[in-house]
Amino acid sequence: MASIRAIAKAAGVSPGTVSRVLNEDPTLSVSDTTRARILKTAEEMSYQKTARLNRQVQIITYASRRREMADPFHRELRLAIETEINRLNLTLKKTIRVEPGMKKQEWSEVKKAGALLVIGHFSQAALKEIYQYNPNIVVINNPETPDYMDAVYSDLQKTTLQLLDRIRQTHPKAHIAYLGGMREETSLTGETSYESDARYQAYMQWCEDHNETPDSHLIGWTREDGEQEIESITQLPDIVLAGNDMVAIGVIQGLQKLGKQVPDEVSVIGFNDLEVNQYVTPSLTSVQIDIEQFGKSAVAMAEDRIKKARANALHTLVQTRLIVRQSYSEKE
Template sequence: MASIRDIAREAGVSPGTVSRVLNDDKTLSVSPKTRNRILTITEQLKYHKVERKNKRIQIITYASKEREMTDPYYREIRLAIEKEIKRLNLSLKRTLRIDGTNKLKNISQIEKAGAIIVIGKFSSDTLQTLHGYNNNMVVINNPETPKNIDAVYSDLGDAMYQLLEKVKAQNVTQVTYVGGVKTTRDLTGTPTFCNNDPRYMSYQQWCRHHDITEDAYIVGWDKEHGQQVIKDLVKQSNLPEVLIAGNDMLAIGMMQQLFAEKISVPEQVQLISFNDLDILQYVSPSVSSVHIAIDEFGRSAVKMAEERIHNIRSVAHHIVVEAQLIERETFHA
């Protein structure tokens, strides 16, 4: 394949002059004869200009900075993406937050990114709109991503059902689930709430399948919500054999309140959470949790974005990352 240096040698000019002619540099002072000679030789040598790939990746998240502080789950996803971008020597554009306080003021700006990685549960219409501005798009943590858009997530519904089957194998039937409602956002950050979180739906299905009375508290996702549920259970003398928290922050709040109520874990009640964030290492006794492989989310998402940047594939992929129960002191299957 001919190079700029080959053209320069044949034309008797510098490689820099060739490059500026081929890039139609209006500030270059060169005679029409020389310009034509360069273009003719370029055609004769069948030179093809190598297009520079735009390797800048932009993260769009529906988690505010405040949300990332109160629930590190979304912060850890963002940091996992940034770590992988750095490892692959790609570049990172400024993170855009569509969180209800901030909104996407100029959606066309995402066209300037080589690829975009979207974190969180945006509505399908919103995802299709974003995809219309940048086809090189990957969505993290949203199983309802349209099939024509790349996505990576874990099947939390299946993980919950498998967990409950392990619980039942211990002849346990008193299981309480504590969680919140699912929130989706549009381009303005306006939330839509719906009580169809896959963990809760799977819990309901399991209860029906085994003819077990449902005992769920759909209260929210924060530590304070977990504390309040334990207060209510103690007040009602309704402490179950096993508590399942929809995320780690709930589990931490529940652990703190159980300790305050002088209820021993796992002797009097067992506890399991979801996500398995690093913050659990500071809780005693150590909490069993369904591990969501956030690092794998980051690696897979950036790899998929890079494939799109380099036109390696045109068919959308959905990657389902296994969620595994990590057994610690608060529950043993």
């Protein structure tokens, strides 16, 4: 393909003039004869104008600001994504928070983005509708994402099963309880439906496979939920597996109110490994879900979509690992 400089040389004008003519600069003062000569020369030399990349990235999340305050996982994930967007010199559009009462016409803005980053458990119907607005979509933290969309997530069901096996190896007689909430699915109008969470499903499956009586407590996902529930349990377990860190922190605080020692009398394990965990007393053992890697992988996929670097969708599975701190001992 001919360059601007080559066209300028053939047409007998400056490269700047060629560039402004080809980009239809309305402020350029040039004769019609010169303009026609430049355009004809460009056509004869098979010049093709390079399309400008749309580097705008739109975040769509089901987490309200209030929810981000109640559970820092959502805030830390969004900030990790924003950091990576800035590092790659992409442009961040205003975040869309899906809340009750949203109207479909509000979704017209997502068509203008170069790529979309969709955070959270949106329904299949919602994801498919977003895809119709803009197919350059990357879904984060939702393993139910259709295979033709890019996605980044961790396998929490497999992680939970492996964690329970690990606990049983070092604590063969321990009574293990599960405390956590339901999985929320959000529509594009902000309406929420509920189904069992992957961690709860894995716990129930594990108990069945090992002929153990389950001790599951379906509550919410907040610190207050964990604290109130553990205070209401008559027969305390030896180990509490909490569905997220905020529930786990609430459990620790509730146990302390009851005068119980953690981990000597009751051990506690959470999920997500938030920054606050190391400052809780005792510090919280937690399954690390690599939020930073979520951000890096998702934004890299979005950049691929912007640059049209690939046609096939990718599903990236981010490994989890247990970060052992003071709230749980792996010794019997």
